[in-house]
Amino acid sequence: MPLVVAVALLYGCAHGARNGSPATARGTRARIVTLVPSFADDVVAIGATARLVGVSAFTDAPGTQALPRVADATGVDTEAIMLLRPALVLGIPAQARFLQALSRAGIRVVLLPDDTYDQIFGDLRRIGALVGRERQADATIERLQRRGEAVRARAAGFRYHPSVFVVLGVAPIWTAGAQSYISTLIAVAGGRNAAADLHAAYGQYSAEALLRAQPDILIEDPATDLAAVEAREPWRTLRAVQRHDVYALDPDSIERPGPNYPKGLEWLFARIAPLSRSRPR
Numbered sequence: 001m002p003l004v005v006a007v008a009l010l011y012g013c014a015h016g017a018r019n020g021s022p023a024t025a026r027g028t029r030a031r032i033v034t035l036v037p038s039f040a041d042d043v044v045a046i047g048a049t050a051r052l053v054g055v056s057a058f059t060d061a062p063g064t065q066a067l068p069r070v071a072d073a074t075g076v077d078t079e080a081i082m083l084l085r086p087a088l089v090l091g092i093p094a095q096a097r098f099l100q101a102l103s104r105a106g107i108r109v110v111l112l113p114d115d116t117y118d119q120i121f122g123d124l125r126r127i128g129a130l131v132g133r134e135r136q137a138d139a140t141i142e143r144l145q146r147r148g149e150a151v152r153a154r155a156a157g158f159r160y161h162p163s164v165f166v167v168l169g170v171a172p173i174w175t176a177g178a179q180s181y182i183s184t185l186i187a188v189a190g191g192r193n194a195a196a197d198l199h200a201a202y203g204q205y206s207a208e209a210l211l212r213a214q215p216d217i218l219i220e221d222p223a224t225d226l227a228a229v230e231a232r233e234p235w236r237t238l239r240a241v242q243r244h245d246v247y248a249l250d251p252d253s254i255e256r257p258g259p260n261y262p263k264g265l266e267w268l269f270a271r272i273a274p275l276s277r278s279r280p281r
Contacts, residue, residue: 030087032131034055034056035076035090039090040064041258042123045124045258046137081102088108090112090130115257116179120257120261147265151189162190162276163216164192164215167219169204190272207233207234216245216279218245219271220249239281249264
C-alpha cells in the first residue's frame with residue numbers, strides 16, 4: 001500500500017466511534033492532545049489553541065508549530081502523551097489499539113470518525129461541547145457551510161459535470177471512492193467522482209476500470225509522482241493526460257477533513273468550471 005494511502009486511511013477514513021464518558025475537559029485550562037491534524041485544526045478554529053499540549057505529525061495549524069509530535073501514521077507515543085498530563089485525547093477509531101494504556105491510566109480518550117463531509121461538522125460540534133466552546137463551534141460550522149453552499153450554488157448552473165479521478169497511488173492505482181469525504185467535495189464543486197463505482201471510502205482501482213472511465217480531470221497527491229509514469233499505460237491513454245488536465249492537489253485542504261476544506265473546495269471548483277460547458281473531446 002502506498003505511503004500516501006496509508007496516511008489517508010489513518011488520517012481521513014476510520015470507521016466507528018468511541019464516545020467516551022461524560023465531558024470532563026471543559027475547564028479553561030484543561031490540556032488537550034490531538035492525534036490527527038484535522039482535530040488540531042478544529043481546536044484552533046474554535047479558539048482553544050492555548051489548550052493544546054501535543055499534536056500529530058503533519059499538524060500545521062497556527063500556534064502549533066512548537067508543540068510536541070506524539071502520533072503519526074504508524075502509531076502513537078503513549079508515554080510521551082502521559083508526560084503531557086492531558087485531560088482529553090482526541091483521535092480516530094483506527095487508533096484505538098494504540099490507546100488502551102492511556103485509558104487504563106485514567107486519561108480520557110475520545111475517538112471520532114472523520115470519513116465523511118457531514119462528519120466535519122459533527123466533529124466540530126462534538127469537540128466544541130467537550131471543551132466548553134459550543135457557541136464558537138456553531139459559529140465556525142455556520143461560516144464553513146456558508147462558504148460551501150456558495151460554491152454549490154455557483155456549480156448548480158453547469159451544463160456538464162466533469163468527471164474527476166483522484167490519484168492517491170500509481171502502482172498499484174489507489175483512489176478515493178464513493179464513500180469518501182473527497183467524493184463529496186468533488187460533487188459540491190460541480191464534478192463527478194470517476195471512481196464512484198468504488199463503494200469504499202478509499203481503495204485500489206484497476207487500470208481497466210480507469211481506462212473505461214476516461215475521467216475528464218486527474219487530481220493527484222504530489223507524493224504519488226504521477227509525472228514519472230504518465231508515459232506508461234494506463235495513464236498515457238487517458239484523454240485527461242493527453243490534454244494536460246492533470247493537477248497536483250493540496251493535501252491539507254483536499255485530503256484532510258477539517259475546517260480548511262473550503263479552500264480545497266474552491267480549488268476544485270476553479271479546475272472543474274472551465275470544463276463545465278460541454279464534455280471535453
